[in-house]
Each structure stands twice: as structure tokens, then as C-alpha cells.
Amino acid sequence: MSSPPAATTLDVATVRKEFALLTGERDGHPVTYLDSAASSQRPARVLDAMRSYEETTHANVHRGVYRVAEEATRRFEAARVAAGRFVGAPVPDREVVFTKNATEGINLVAHTWGKRNLGRGDAVVLTEMEHHANVVPWLMLAEERGLELRWIPVDDDGLLVLDDLDRLVDGAKLVGVTAMSNVLGTLNPLAEISAVAHAAGAVVVADGAQSVPHVPTDVTALGCDFLAFSAHKMLGPTGIGVLWGREELLADLPPFLGGGEMILDVRKDGFTPNDIPWRFEAGTPPIVEAIGLHAAVDYLDELGMAAVRAHEIDLTAYALGVLSDRFGDELTIHGPADAVRRGGVISFTHRDIHPHDLSQVLDQYGVCIRAGHHCAKPLMRRLGVTATARASFGPYNDHADVDRLADALAEAARFFA
Amino acid sequence: MAGLEDLYREIILDHYRSPRNRGELPSPPAHRVEGFNPLCGDEIVVSLQVEGDVLTDIKIGGSGCSISQSSASLMSAAVKGKPVEEVRELIGTFKAMMSIHEATLPRDSDGDEVDPSLDATPVDVDALGELAALQGVVKFPVRIKCATLSWNTLAQGLDEVGAG
Ligand SMILES: Cc1ncc(COP(=O)(O)O)c(C=O)c1O
Numbered sequence: 406m407s408s409p410p411a412a413t414t415l416d417v418a419t420v421r422k423e424f425a426l427l428t429g430e431r432d433g434h435p436v437t438y439l440d441s442a443a444s445s446q447r448p449a450r451v452l453d454a455m456r457s458y459e460e461t462t463h464a465n466v467h468r469g470v471y472r473v474a475e476e477a478t479r480r481f482e483a484a485r486v487a488a489g490r491f492v493g494a495p496v497p498d499r500e501v502v503f504t505k506n507a508t509e510g511i512n513l514v515a516h517t518w519g520k521r522n523l524g525r526g527d528a529v530v531l532t533e534m535e536h537h538a539n540v541v542p543w544l545m546l547a548e549e550r551g552l553e554l555r556w557i558p559v560d561d562d563g564l565l566v567l568d569d570l571d572r573l574v575d576g577a578k579l580v581g582v583t584a585m586s587n588v589l590g591t592l593n594p595l596a597e598i599s600a601v602a603h604a605a606g607a608v609v610v611a612d613g614a615q616s617v618p619h620v621p622t623d624v625t626a627l628g629c630d631f632l633a634f635s636a637h638k639m640l641g642p643t644g645i646g647v648l649w650g651r652e653e654l655l656a657d658l659p660p661f662l663g664g665g666e667m668i669l670d671v672r673k674d675g676f677t678p679n680d681i682p683w684r685f686e687a688g689t690p691p692i693v694e695a696i697g698l699h700a701a702v703d704y705l706d707e708l709g710m711a712a713v714r715a716h717e718i719d720l721t722a723y724a725l726g727v728l729s730d731r732f733g734d735e736l737t738i739h740g741p742a743d744a745v746r747r748g749g750v751i752s753f754t755h756r757d758i759h760p761h762d763l764s765q766v767l768d769q770y771g772v773c774i775r776a777g778h779h780c781a782k783p784l785m786r787r788l789g790v791t792a793t794a795r796a797s798f799g800p801y802n803d804h805a806d807v808d809r810l811a812d813a814l815a816e817a818a819r820f821f822a
Numbered sequence: 823m824a825g826l827e828d829l830y831r832e833i834i835l836d837h838y839r840s841p842r843n844r845g846e847l848p849s850p851p852a853h854r855v856e857g858f859n860p861l862c863g864d865e866i867v868v869s870l871q872v873e874g875d876v877l878t879d880i881k882i883g884g885s886g887c888s889i890s891q892s893s894a895s896l897m898s899a900a901v902k903g904k905p906v907e908e909v910r911e912l913i914g915t916f917k918a919m920m921s922i923h924e925a926t927l928p929r930d931s932d933g934d935e936v937d938p939s940l941d942a943t944p945v946d947v948d949a950l951g952e953l954a955a956l957q958g959v960v961k962f963p964v965r966i967k968c969a970t971l972s973w974n975t976l977a978q979g980l981d982e983v984g985a986g
Contacts, residue, residue, distance in 0.1 A: 759886065759887035759888060759891075760862075760887070761862050761864075761886075761887035761888075761889070761965075761968065762830075762887050762888045762889075765826070765829065765962070765965070766826060769825075769826055776862060777861060777862040777863055778862065778863035782863065785863060791862075791863040791864060791865055791885055791886070792862050792863040792864070820826065820830070821835075821888075
């Protein structure tokens with residue numbers, strides 16, 4: 406099967422038609438969905454693929470010898486390969502571990518690689534802009550093992566300060582870094598960081614939860630050793646995520662959870678773990694979710710990730726322009742000023758209105774944005790705020806969505822004036 | 823759909839714009855307690871001074887949305903100078919108003935829910951005075967935690983000083 410050639414620009418009007426929620430109304434307002442960084446919407450074709458699988462093919466995988474079960478297994482494993490290819494995995498059938506979400510992927514690394522390789526006094530380097538998903542697993546391990554945590558700082562433009570990177574990673578065993586900040590939108594120079602980390606002998610765990618849905622991804626070019634992401638932020642279903650890991654590293658790791666699927670043999674006095682990637686997938690996996698993820702990456706490939714990215718740069722630049730033109734000093738926009746340095750995520754705070762209140766008023770106009778700390782409290786402290794409002798884009802958003810956001814913000818300012 | 827005016831009543835906006843009893847009391851002798859709303863990051867600091875059986879002084883610090891800030895301000899005005907026992911009662915009444923279940927489903931003497939059609943004794947909203955302005959928050963369930971943050975923090979503070 407050959408996929409159609411990727412388009413170079415996005416036909417947003419056509420894309421939008423695939424998303425039922427976005428074509429409907431609520432209380433007389435179109436739904437202006439600007440919270441894709443939290444979870445994206447799913448196109449009809451993803452939902453259809455899942456339903457059709459359920460209706461025609463479902464059985465447990467890796468178990469039955471009957472044809473329906475074989476077909477289910479084939480499709481499940483095909484989804485693995487598709488997810489791996491989507492991020493440029495050199496050995497997709499062995500390097501892609503299905504997890505529940507990005508969070509579980511990072512926890513898997515902490516529990517397997519971490520427990521095998523990290524002991525008292527070992528240093529782990531994180532950035533100040535990490536999501537809690539790439540902070541708390543390391544804090545937990547630090548508590549248990551007595552690790553030293555070091556932090557790559559964030560500057561006032563929302564960029565990582567890398568001048569001191571050599572010194573920070575010196576002697577460190579692991580570097581955890583997000584490819585794209587879910588608050589600032591900042592796209593981090595993963596390749597550069599990986600090179601320095603590797604020179605110091607550290608492995609690199611990249612959090613791809615935000616970057617994979619929005620930016621063309623090639624794990625080899627990024628240079629990381631692990632990359633975790635979630636299907637539900639990339640037009641796929643909830644309940645499934647991916648941990649990609651370099652084959653040599655995965656092959657050496659102990660299992661994560663114990664149970665069925667992850668073993669080759671079980672005796673009364675022990676067990677033999679399965680080969681990778683199944684070694685890390687105890688129990689019945691999220692099968693229909695894998696089918697949905699496969700449909701989602703096929704769709705993104707068809708749209709073309711380069712086109713998705715170009716569309717997002719355009720939309721982000723437009724939004725940054727509209728917000729500063731219309732609100733000036735009333736709004737503080739966090740993160741890099743240049744749309745090319747960031748993904749489609751814009752966090753802002755209003756001079757007089759708390760993000761919670763902003764988001765509440767916006768909701769009255771059908772505008773869905775997120776307000777809060779975005780699971781990034783260390784970064785919130787660095788920014789000197791307790792919360793921000795955040796608008797984030799998907800391939801289905803357009804300039805009209807940005808205009809409706811700005812109009813609703815003006816209403817909020819009037820309401821609280 | 824519940825409208826914004828159900829949530830943002832005039833009294834609420836007034837307390838948000840000009841919060842009462844703002845600041846911190848020197849601690850000691852006052853007791854200082856912090857509360858967090860993990861959902862939105864709001865932080866509140868309640869300083870309380872208990873002398874004998876009376877909450878003689880209270881101050882509110884921290885930052886948050888209009889609902890959490892106005893609720894804290896209204897609370898401080900309502901409890902300052904009151905006997906601790908009365909304060910605890912007020913906390914109970916306020917939280918009952920904020921709880922969809924407790925507010926609508928009366929309980930029998932064993933605390934079991936009784937059929938609401940039977941002899942319902944809803945929360946005595948009148949007893950809450952200005953605080954009743956926060957009643958509309960119940961229509962916006964995600965904001966209930968904002969409204970109750972300062973109250974839970976005060977209750978924790980009273981427990982910590984072993985008052986009442
Ligand atoms: C940067 C980043 N990392 C990790 C996560 C966690 O994703 P999930 O909740 O799907 O595990 C998120 C999602 O909010 C995120 O934005």
C-alpha cells in the first residue's frame with residue numbers, strides 16, 4: 406500500500422470537516438477548541454477505524470490460532486510499526502513499546518533503566534520547563550536512591566540556558582528533556598543537548614508528548630535514547646502511548662510490570678522474560694487504541710507533518726500578532742517571541758484577570774482554553790506566576806479561531822473592568 | 823446554561839477588587855497555614871490568632887482567582903472576632919452550601935441521605951449573610967474548589983492550634 410503524496414500546505418477547511426465537535430455549536434456559539442496541547446480532537450477516520458476493527462476483527466492478540474485472532478495480532482503489530490516509522494525509528498518492530506501514555510513511558514524508563522543504572526549520588530539532569538511527567542518519576546527515584554538532581558535553567562525568553570551544559574552534565578548518568586514545552590511552546594535543541602549528554606556518557610530521555618504531534622520527528626536526528634509520547638495529543642485515542650527506545654538499550658533492560666505477555670516461560674521458581682518490545686507490555690495491551698493510533702499517524706502522514714508544522718507556524722505568528730496588537734501591555738505572553746522557535750502553544754497572563762476567570766468568561770463564548778499550572782510547577786515558579794491561560798492549536802484550527810479568542814478576551818476585559 | 827452573573831455577583835467582584843483583611847499576622851504568636859488548589863495552582867496563606875475560645879484576628883495572603891480570593895475575603899470578614907465554635911459551624915454551613923450533595927440531599931440523624939422529598943431542610947443560606955453570594959458557584963462545579971480553598975485552610979489551621 407503506498408500512501409498518497411504529502412501535501413505541502415494544509416487545507417484547513419477540509420481537515421475541519423473530519424472533526425464533529427468543531428463543526429457543531431454549543432449554546433449558539435461555534436466551538437472554538439484551543440486546548441489541543443491537553444488533548445486533541447479525533448477525526449472521523451480514526452473513530453471509524455476503531456469501530457470497524459471492533460466490529461470485524463477483535464480478539465486478544467498473541468494468543469489465538471484462529472484467523473480472527475491472527476488478524477487482530479497482525480493489525481496490532483502493524484500499528485506498532487506505523488507508530489515507530491512515524492518518528493523515524495530504525496527498528497520499529499522492536500523499539501516501540503506501547504504504554505498507557507507518555508507519563509507511563511517515562512515511568513517505564515525510571516523503573517527499568519533507572520533502577521538498573523542509578524544509585525546513591527548519581528546525577529540526573531532535568532530542565533526547568535519539564536512537565537511533571539518528566540520530573541516526578543525522577544524525584545521518586547531520587548527519594549528512593551539518593552540521586553542528585555540538577556536543573557538546566559530557562560531564560561526570560563523561555564529558552565533553555567545551555568552555556569553551562571558541559572558542566573551540568575559532567576558526570577551525570579541521565580538527561581531528561583522535553584522536545585517542546587507544553588507551557589512556553591519552546592522547541593528545544595535536542596540534537597545539541599543529546600550530543601553533549603552522550604559525550605558525558607549520559608543517556609537522554611526526551612519527552613515528545615508535545616513535539617511529536619506538531620513537528621516532523623526523527624529519533625536518529627534528535628539523537629535521544631528514549632522518546633515518550635501519547636496518542637491522544639496527536640489525533641488518536643486516549644489509553645495508549647509510545648515509548649521508543651534504542652534497540653541496544655531496550656534489549657538490556659529488565660521487565661517493567663509482571664504478568665502475561667511479558668514472559669517466555671514461567672516456572673515455580675522463576676521466569677524467563679520475553680523478547681523486546683513485549684517484555685515491557687504485561688497483560689492485554691490497548692488493542693483498539695493501537696488501531697486508532699495507526700489511523701491517526703496515517704492521517705498525519707497524509708496531511709504531511711511539514712505542512713502541519715508550516716500551518717502551525719503561520720497560526721502561531723498570527724495569534725502572537727493579534728494578541729499583542731489588540732491587548733498590548735494588558736497581556737504578558739510567555740515564551741519565545743519568534744513563532745519559528747515554538748510550537749503552537751501560547752501561554753499568557755492578563756494584567757488584571759486571573760487565568761481561571763479568563764477561561765470561565767471565554768467558555769461563555771464557546772472558546773475552550775486551559776487555565777492553571779499545566780503540570781509544570783517548577784516552571785511556574787521560574788516565571789513568577791501561579792497559573793497561566795493557554796491557547797494551543799491543532800491542524801484543524803484557523804485564523805477565525807484566533808479572532809474568536811481575541812474577541813472573547815476583549816469581552817472578558819470588559820466584564821472585569 | 824448558567825450565566826456569568828450567577829457566578830460573578832457584585833459582592834464577589836467587590837471583595838476581589840478590594841479584599842478585606844489582606845496580609846499576614848506576625849507568627850508567632852499567630853498561626854500560619856498554607857492551602858493549595860492542585861488543579862489551578864492557587865495558593866492561600868491564612869494567619870489566625872486564637873485567644874481563649876475566640877478567633878480574635880485573621881489575615882489572608884497568597885494569590886488566586888476572583889472566586890478563591892473573594893471567598894477568602896468574605897470569610898475573613900465573617901469569622902473575625904467570632905467564638906471558634908461559631909466559626910466551625912459557619913465553615914460547616916458554607917461547605918454544605920458548596921457541596922452539591924449536601925446542599926440538596928438532607929441527611930437524617932445517622933448521617934444517611936433521606937429522600938429529598940421528605941421534610942427537606944436545606945442549608946440555611948440566610949445564616950450565611952453576604953456569603954450567600956457564593957451560592958452560584960455550585961453551578962460551576964470546577965470552581966467549587968476555588969471557593970472552598972480558604973475555608974478548608976482555616977479549618978486546618980484551627981485543628982493545628984487545637985482550637986475548639
Ligand atoms: C510535555 C508533556 N509531557 C507529558 C505529558 C503527559 O501526557 P500524558 O498525560 O498523556 O501522559 C504532557 C501532557 O499534558 C505534556 O504536555
